[in-house]
Amino acid sequence: MNGMTVYIMSTLILILIYLSLRKKIPAYDIFVSGCKEGILLFYQVFPALLAMMFCIRLLELSPFIEWLYALCSYLQLPISPSVLPMFLFRPISGSASLALYIDILSKEGGDSLSAILGGAIQGATDTTFYVIALYYGSIQVRKIGHTLWLSLLADVLAMGLVVYFIYNFA
Structure with missing residues (x-):
């Protein structure tokens, strides 16, 4: 110390x-x-936590990310392949997306476009599933209504705005 x-x-x-x-x-x-x-x-x-780490590793080893990246390139979306897993894991687990972000920082550096985009994703979105489970579970609400879909829509909009602003103004 x-x-x-x-x-x-x-x-x-x-x-x-x-x-x-x-x-x-x-x-x-x-x-x-x-x-x-x-x-x-x-x-x-x-x-x-162990299951989440296993799923993250499985996702990294599977061709799913490459398929998703190929789809993004086909649609001409300017998204780095290293940031794509963050889009998937941020609504599920804050620690998983933070681990992915730290991996981006260690591999590409803090000044890279991927690191800037990853940091903006970390700040602009929330761990939707965790928040819903925690808050609704603490007051014993079983029917969440439209909360999940509206929260995921807010995450998707936030991620879209992050990509737009970072690629156009960073």
């Missing part, structure tokens, strides 16, 4: 220890129970 970070983190830890001793809070027990909850959460989330 950097010099200033060490001092800030040490100070925060000392403040937490002081406050827990002063208020007689069993900080270690709370810490251990938080670790247990974190492990349980990990076991709940890990299969979905």
Whole structure:
């Protein structure tokens, strides 16, 4: 860690220890129970993350992206093949699209058109399926009505506008 970070983190830890001793809070027990909850959460989330990583790798190895790129070139859409998977995964998983974006940055650099387009996609769109599942699931709503289709339409419009503005003004 950097010099200033060490001092800030040490100070925060000392403040937490002081406050827990002063208020007689069993900080270690709370810490251990938080670790247990974190492990349980990990076991709940890990299969979905593993499946998502598997699907991303499967998509990268399949000829689907090349077919999609061929379709985009046939339709004369100026979209880089490295950015195409982001269009597919951004509505599904923020971490998957972020991993794809980091891959673009490491391979092509931050000043490339693909990196600029990928960054704009990250900022202009949302993880539609995650948001719908989280918010509707938290209030136990089973019928989502037109929310999914309107949200996906908003994502498609945002992606289209991103491509238009980046290729015309960047």
